[in-house]
Amino acid sequence: MKSGNERVSPALMREYLRMYLVIGSVNCLADPVRVVEEALAGGATLVQFREKGPGALAGEDRLALALRLQAACRRAGVPFIVNDDVDLALEIGADGVHIGQDDEDAGAVRSRIGNRLLGVSAHTAGEARLAVSRGADYLGIGPIYPTASKADAHAVQGPAILRELRRSGIALPLVGIGGITAERAGEVVAAGADGVAVISAVTGVPPGETRDAVRRILAGMVT
Ligand SMILES: Cc1ncc(COP(=O)(O)OP(=O)(O)O)c(N)n1
Ligand SMILES: Cc1nc(C(=O)O)sc1CCOP(=O)(O)O
Numbered sequence: 001m002k003s004g005n006e007r008v009s010p011a012l013m014r015e016y017l018r019m020y021l022v023i024g025s026v027n028c029l030a031d032p033v034r035v036v037e038e039a040l041a042g043g044a045t046l047v048q049f050r051e052k053g054p055g056a057l058a059g060e061d062r063l064a065l066a067l068r069l070q071a072a073c074r075r076a077g078v079p080f081i082v083n084d085d086v087d088l089a090l091e092i093g094a095d096g097v098h099i100g101q102d103d104e105d106a107g108a109v110r111s112r113i114g115n116r117l118l119g120v121s122a123h124t125a126g127e128a129r130l131a132v133s134r135g136a137d138y139l140g141i142g143p144i145y146p147t148a149s150k151a152d153a154h155a156v157q158g159p160a161i162l163r164e165l166r167r168s169g170i171a172l173p174l175v176g177i178g179g180i181t182a183e184r185a186g187e188v189v190a191a192g193a194d195g196v197a198v199i200s201a202v203t204g205v206p207p208g209e210t211r212d213a214v215r216r217i218l219a220g221m222v223t
């Protein structure tokens with residue numbers, strides 16, 4: 001990723017959001033490092049380490065996996081973001097953090113992480129405006145469609161939420177998340193997202209097919 005001491009520009013952030021892989025070991029049918037390497041070869045533009053849920057790694061195993069995935073991203077020049085755990089992100093020198101409405105306060109996280117990337121989940125225009133004022137670089141908006149990858153997901157919003165946020169004046173880079181497939185990626189971007197964040201559409205394909213899964217999603221966004 002481009003390094004420097006300044007906040008990421010909205011233009012570069014939009015590029016990073018294009019094909020955003022969210023991944024944890026529990027999501028994978030193959031070694032997560034292999035999945036990430038193949039996804040990067042297919043054109044993934046940003047990777048989030050989301051190691052949570054039943055069966056998730058903890059302690060040293062979790063740290064070791066984070067370091068291996070981070071190294072794969074560094075080799076590919078793609079930013080690596082940690083979900084929820086600001087301490088882990090700082091410990092390993094990650095490129096950023098993604099937090100939700102039930103996580104640490106976005107303003108406090110911004111103070112802790114300096115100019116690293118900060119993503120914040122938002123479900124309404126009010127949450128979006130607050131996240132912007134607290135220093136978010138992008139917003140994760142979802143679930144756009146039904147998802148089996150997050151047990152405590154909010155109600156499905158449909159692509160309409162993206163149009164609504166844009167209409168209400170939210171100009172920050174946005175990424176749609178939740179149930180997005182190659183077939184649906186085009187309508188998510190057409191509704192106002194700068195890209196798509198996916199788990200199962202990439203991690204749920206048979207080993208060896210990950211690169212093509214990513215390529216199909218990218219192709220689905222070309223209008
Ligand atoms: C890109 C992106 N958008 C939204 C989320 C969800 O974050 P959150 O609501 O904090 O839920 P968890 O992922 O922590 O369960 C995300 N992780 N990434
Ligand atoms: C991590 C996450 N956050 C969501 C939200 O709505 O904020 S939905 C979700 C899971 C996305 O996984 P899949 O691509 O397999 O549906």
Ligand SMILES: [Mg+2]
Pocket residue numbers: 083084098099100103
């Ligand atoms: Mg969270």
